[in-house]
Amino acid sequence: MKTSLVAIVAGGIVILAIILTLILIPYQESDLESIEDKEIQGIEKIQIESDYKPLPKEWITSGPFQIDRSKYAIGEKIFISAHELKFDEKGQITIVRLLNATHQFVLDVIPFDGAQKSDFNFYFTPALTINGKICSVDDIIGKWSLIFTGTDYPNLDFEIDTRVVPGTNTEPVC
Numbered sequence: 001m002k003t004s005l006v007a008i009v010a011g012g013i014v015i016l017a018i019i020l021t022l023i024l025i026p027y028q029e030s031d032l033e034s035i036e037d038k039e040i041q042g043i044e045k046i047q048i049e050s051d052y053k054p055l056p057k058e059w060i061t062s063g064p065f066q067i068d069r070s071k072y073a074i075g076e077k078i079f080i081s082a083h084e085l086k087f088d089e090k091g092q093i094t095i096v097r098l099l100n101a102t103h104q105f106v107l108d109v110i111p112f113d114g115a116q117k118s119d120f121n122f123y124f125t126p127a128l129t130i131n132g133k134i135c136s137v138d139d140i141i142g143k144w145s146l147i148f149t150g151t152d153y154p155n156l157d158f159e160i161d162t163r164v165v166p167g168t169n170t171e172p173v174c
Helices: 002-050
Strands: 060-062 065-067 071-074 078-082 090-098 104-113 120-124 142-149 156-164
Touching: 060 156, 065 142, 065 156, 104 120
Parallel strands: 071 156
Antiparallel strands: 060 065, 065 078, 078 120, 090 104, 090 142, 142 156
């Protein structure tokens, strides 16, 4: 009688263990899948960022003004150089993103005066700002221009594409 009681209890424990295992396995798998999905997304993001390589320098020119490329990544510095401005050349460089055929977004205005300085370098990086000027990468990606007011020099056009410099914040800020 004792042996049959022990066998019944042991059998009950085994059956209970099987039932608990069957109940808990789906929860563990879904948690594991969720963790694996997040890890894969993180790895893909790192992979995309690590694939970033700056494009070769091209030095596009408009009069005494130059930029080093025609295409940039999000988070990449845009380098403007001015060499041998004439003494009487005075005006401003307006940095704009072209929104459509009739509208543009002015990011910044940089004054220049050949009487004060005939050579200078300047760089800027369109970045997300909480003041509402640039809220998301959608506000950065696209066609941009440098407009030289006060001169007859043609605009210098460039593009910011979807590549991202590693470490650049791409999360919307406003």
